[in-house]
Amino acid sequence: TAGITQAPTSQILAAGRSMTLRCTQDMRHNAMYWYRQDLGLGLRLIHYSNTAGTTGKGEVPDGYSVSRANTDDFPLTLASAVPSQTSVYFCASSEDYNSPLHFGNGTRLTVT
């Protein structure tokens, strides 16, 4: 089934450790995004990529980095996790920068 795959589904991470959240799509969408979702807040954009080889900063980029080496993959790395990064992380893609988003099933991350 075509779509977006995120891994892992959930993770408990000790503060100070690094981690990479994986995201792969098979729809050949140009644009990809990383959001975090926290209770009572709207989805907040961390980083985005309008096309392979390019990335940009969103609303809350500090503490996170991304790469877009090819069309399908868009990993998100936390270099040194802090408890405030406890959240649900959603990867999304869209055919173009102004098309509807398709979301992965999310990664629930707890930083202790």
Added chain:
Amino acid sequence: GQNIDQPTEMTATEGAIVQINCTYQTSGFNGLFWYQQHAGEAPTFLSYNVLDGLEEKGRFSSFLSRSKGYSYLLLKELQMKDSASYLCAVMDSNYQLIWGAGTKLIIKP
């Protein structure tokens, strides 16, 4: 600053009609999206409005008034499976999506 307002929670009865409002103040406007998100799941796309008026899609309709910075999502013939959060998002002049916090809709039998 940019802002999207929606009610935090609404309750409705199975078989009835409910209207979820969304007001926005953004730097420019390039369209408004509605998404549905069931608890513990990913958001899924429902509708898109870029021109004023009503867009109908089965039991769901979405309305937009750009001059008033206002949209609503209308759900008819409510079913228990419609219990979910409904997210309003506006695309600003830089084609960035600004998200509301979502409206949790509770359907009672």
